[in-house]
Amino acid sequence: MPNTLTLEEAWDIIQEQRKQIRLMEEQIKLLTQKCFGKSSEKSDDPGQLSIFDDFIKNNEVKDSRVFEQPETTGQETETITYQRKKKSSRQVTVSEDLPVELEELDLPDDEKFCAHCHAQMQCVGHRFVREQVCFIPAKLFRKQTFQYTYRCPSRIRHSDEPNQYYKSSPAPTPVIAHSLASSSLIAEIVHNKYELSVPGYRQVKDWQRLGLSLSAPTIANWLIKAAEWLQPLNELCRNELMKQTHIHGDETSYKVLHEPGKSATTMSYLWLACSIQDAKKPVVYFKYDPHRSGAVAQKLYNSYTGSLQCDGYQAYGTLPGTIQRSGCWAHVRRKFIETGPTPNKVVGKAKVALDMINRLFKIEQDLKTKSFQERLEIRQSKSKPIVDEFFDWLNKTPVIEKSGLGRAVGYALGQQAYLMHFLEDPEIELSNNTAERHIKIAVMGRKNWLFSTSQAGAHANTLFLSLIETAKMNGINPSKYIEYLLNKIPQLPMINNQEQLKAYLPWTEQVQTNCI
Template identity: 40%
Template sequence: MQPLINLLIEHLHKQPLLHMDETTLQVLDEPGKNAQSKSYMWVMNHTGSHSASVFHYADHRGQQVPLELLSSDNHAIMVDGYEGYQKACYDYGITRLGCWAHARRKFKEAQALQKKGKTGKSDQALAYIQKLYAIEKKIKEEPPDQRHIFRQKEAKPIVAKLKEWLDKSLQTVAPKTKLGVALVYLNNQWDRLIGYLEDGRYPIDNNAAERAIRPFTIGRKNWMFSKSQAGAKASANLYSLIETAKANGLNPYEYLQNIFKELPNVNDVEQVEALLPWNIKV
């Protein structure tokens, strides 16, 4: 499968934007680690024409992994607030975008602690964010240049009001409270969060990556762990092919049957390219 995975990675590196995320994985036999230690499954995802997801196993969550997965060919990534991505962004000149869904989630958590029937700052923040999402829903089908125009005209003023509200709120709310944590997160991620306004191709959140990695997290509840590093790598490759096949409207079982039959007979790169989900005749 690796030749196909290599082509998928090449395809992802040509895209204007990648979604990325990571989740825990237990691998029993890893050198120098006990069986209960955490490893990670990472995902790189592109949605749109020729959607693709590539999963990658690593025995750690360090910044070295994004450095290996990304390159100077990448233009922008959409990620959560984890700082392990930042080194790759600095080194390769990649624009880093922040996820409004993560910011919204933290205010939802704070809102849940409010007294019943009471409204507060969490509701105010969520109202601002909801307005931004309402604009995205309205312009979803527009081409990128039109999305950019709409965002500059309609979303930018809302963002300016939210920033003014945020600056005032930071002065009156204790940072260790749930609301304070949400405000500090919003403030620390601000420049990344508003980055989507600058290009109509950029999304408002990282939900695409979370959707891509969800089948793995659901499956993990059943199979629980990988026995070996080789097994974890094989899982990553299989998830890559299955999720990419699904994203391109193929039946994953039929797709895997086909490539397992054809891959042993390929002689050149062109024949491997013919087996990519958007090229294959199933």
């Protein structure tokens, strides 16, 4: 006799299969969104913050208008407020620092006569026709250095050493001995690769067009050699970062082809630690490592004792208790956004959670110009009730554990202790977006140069990424800063002397003066 099922057993099987179908449908929607949908996390909530808010405020003029309905007896008056962007007549702005070259369109002397009476015509004025921005192509030149030597004409023997009769003018130490690479050339290669995301093999044709034939391996070798000069300064920047009370942390995947004990398809990682937005001496530090384990996090933050804001990755859970971990509300919001096919189509319970999180971000938007004390008071009076309501709602909401909503709720509850810290410390930000903005330069570069061939190349990449992002945070020109360092540091008696290197930190007066 075949086994038969009771109605109750059959019903339980059907319910379990329906649950599995719903889970698979959610996975299909999520993968479809990631492959073919928009990558923006911006929802339809006008209060949601964006990492591009500062750019928008500086480049767009907004007009706020309020329309009120006329009062009617027995009815409430509704006020509708919205913001409308003013259309700019010119989409491109020109710096006032650009030099001006005048073009005067005058008649030839032989045409300044009247066609009828042949009398010489007189100029009665001129008018403005147009303004254009013109481009002067870059150019290379060969700099040949000669060193003069002098000899004493006296016949009197000064010493037994023959060299005592001669004296030569000092010659600066080059960045790379016996090489055509100057500091300015390397700085431009760095700018093209890391700021414009143009890999070395695509730069080759541009340099050839300017008169310099070189190969991609040569470019990579130059960057590795130049990075060796700057490594002590980069470590000094890391030491300065670890002295700060509040920092951010993040990590992203990276591929290195030739690594001992690993295949070319195995992922390595770039780790990031950076200052908060309000830091007086901001630093961004990238570190390459073949692994993503807790041991790497412990090594990176081994001398740190302050507040670290990061995501919920388990490697950060291995850090010692001297480091106070703070959670990221943007990561929590992302989990709930992923439950919908698009950010604007989050519905149901996920929409309820998303609305509460967006209210927190709306409050933070108004705190940017507030003092720390004012920020703390507003968070306690406005943000704390929302946070309490949010976690109370999560604990009372039934969800399927492995569903998208279930994973979002589980992540938020698992991070609850870390997500609450911003309520007690005004220097802690609501999200880890500061770190994600800085790590974006590595993500964009990774899509273009794809990988590093060797570990030495990976270390060079992290060094230049660190110095470029640190320069940006300190308001100086990254290219000028790199060139300045490559000119100055090789001339130091000891490049590992931290007291000498402190003069080349990006916030010092001489660097600020020379690298703007």
